[in-house]
Amino acid sequence: MKQIKIPSQLYGESLKRTVLDYSLITIGAFILAAGFVFFINPYNIVPGGVYGIGIVVHHLIPAIPVGTFGLILNVPLTLLGIRILGARFGLKTVLGMILTTIFMDGLTYFIGENDPLGLADDLLLSCVFGGIVIGFGLGLIFKAKATSGGSDIVAMILAKFTKISVGQLLMVVDSVIVLVGLIVFKDWKIPLYSWIVIFITGKVIDITIDGLNYERALVIVSEKHELIKEKILYTLERGGTYLKGEGMFSGDNKRVIFTVVTRREVSALQAMIKHIDPKAFMAVMETSEIIGEGFKSLEEKSA
Incomplete structure (x- = not known):
């Protein structure tokens, strides 16, 4: 072996x-x-x-x-x-x-x-x-x-x-x-x-x-997006969406990950991405409210 x-x-x-x-x-x-x-x-x-x-x-x-x-x-x-x-x-x-x-x-x-x-x-x-x-x-x-x-x-x-x-x-x-x-x-x-x-x-x-109980929206661009996706889905047990992107300088097609995690999970995900692809691009954005599956529903919002 x-x-x-x-x-x-x-x-x-x-x-x-x-x-x-x-x-x-x-x-x-x-x-x-x-x-x-x-x-x-x-x-x-x-x-x-x-x-x-x-x-x-x-x-x-x-x-x-x-x-x-x-x-x-x-x-x-x-x-x-x-x-x-x-x-x-x-x-x-x-x-x-x-x-x-x-x-x-x-x-x-x-x-x-x-x-x-x-x-x-x-x-x-x-x-x-x-x-x-x-x-x-x-x-x-x-x-x-x-x-x-x-x-x-x-x-x-x-x-x-x-x-x-x-x-x-x-x-x-x-x-x-x-x-x-x-x-x-x-x-x-x-x-x-x-x-x-x-x-x-x-x-x-x-x-x-930098907070615990509020959510952060993340945009991640990496050539190793499949490995990052597995960490989001199976380690953090979170969902996400693939977006189609194109490099402004290179013109190359890119798969962009959009996901929302709690503030506690941001640092954990950053550490995972650092080991998978240190050159990955990651934008962390504050959110005032998250509505959708896994968070507050539209029915609860309008209730």
């Missing part, structure tokens, strides 16, 4: 990317944990997600740490996500969840949870900086092609069986968790402050990795 040799340059790039990804996950998990420990957990803010539920449970049963309870919820959710959506989460997401738990509970142990920064009298400031820090940490994790688990997975599962976008479902899931915090703490300030954190977190994530 003929042995296939991997070029040392490609191996080096792959190793470098792997090291970078796991470094981003580690740093992102630490920053995410610090955001909760310093700005959110001490003041019983419930910014959605499994750690939001963990804050509620920790208030009811102080012996259960927030990070540990978040991990307990994340394990079955991740297994359910793999079963329904496929093994798209992988080792990176599992590592991110474990590191976040270790960092969160470790920082809480050493720093404590009784107003570590003296912001008890200025919860708005705590929410603003908490949203910024948490958003930046999550952004680094997403940048490494991992997810934060929890409500992300729930939203993806619900999106598979409904016509509602993942972004909208994520807001619904997190809002339900916020309302649970209202019921437990019996304080209207809790959900109001929590929604501020959720809003700021989302904006900072967008800034960190």
